[in-house]
Amino acid sequence: MRRAQRRLSRRHKGSKNREKAQRQLATAHYRVANIRRDALHKATATLVQTKAKSAEQVPTVVVIEDLHVTGMVKNRRLARAISDAGFGEFRRQLTYKAAQRGIDIVVADRFYPSSKTFHACGAVNHDLTLDQREWECPTCGAALDRDLNAAQNLAALATNNVPSVRRERNACGDSVSPGMTGQPSVKQESITML
Numbered sequence: 001m002r003r004a005q006r007r008l009s010r011r012h013k014g015s016k017n018r019e020k021a022q023r024q025l026a027t028a029h030y031r032v033a034n035i036r037r038d039a040l041h042k043a044t045a046t047l048v049q050t051k052a053k054s055a056e057q058v059p060t061v062v063v064i065e066d067l068h069v070t071g072m073v074k075n076r077r078l079a080r081a082i083s084d085a086g087f088g089e090f091r092r093q094l095t096y097k098a099a100q101r102g103i104d105i106v107v108a109d110r111f112y113p114s115s116k117t118f119h120a121c122g123a124v125n126h127d128l129t130l131d132q133r134e135w136e137c138p139t140c141g142a143a144l145d146r147d148l149n150a151a152q153n154l155a156a157l158a159t160n161n162v163p164s165v166r167r168e169r170n171a172c173g174d175s176v177s178p179g180m181t182g183q184p185s186v187k188q189e190s191i192t193m194l
């Protein structure tokens with residue numbers, strides 16, 4: 001896409017070659033959009049895969065984080081990576097596919113510090129920066145992988161809080177508090193009617 005863009009900018013206005021470069025750029029845009037959408041479809045389909053080998057592998061709940069995407073995109077270093085990933089489209093696909101399969105989506109509040117909190121001891125590392133992929137718990141000294149620890153925090157939201165939240169019908173999308181102090185608020189996006 002970048003190459004096609006560069007080629008177009010070097011062609012003279014009104015020339016046949018510019019027209020051709022314009023068509024090539026349009027084709028490149030179309031291809032990239034298709035590749036991206038296809039990759040997202042594969043990823044979201046895998047997450048709600050219900051034809052797993054064993055019953056334990058069939059998800060009943062998928063927890064996602066309500067990231068402040070527009071705020072993050074304002075950070076120039078993150079902007080391209082996040083726009084490329086298509087978070088909005090990812091969430092849209094995941095939500096409708098989960099609904100089709102009777103899988104609940106639990107959305108963790110965007111202010112929930114899933115990366116900064118050590119899932120085992122509960123200590124919060126306020127000094128954690130975005131580029132730190134590994135960190136050490138300031139309280140107990142455990143060595144942690146940033147993404148794995150965040151995923152373990154989110155997984156805990158599904159098992160600890162969902163049963164109490166689940167029976168509440170929350171069609172208007174308000175935040176549902178799990179009713180435990182110190183616990184993050186959890187928003188239920190879709191509720192399965194059995």
Ligand SMILES: [Zn+2]
Pocket residue numbers: 118121122123137138139140141142
């Ligand atoms: Zn600790």
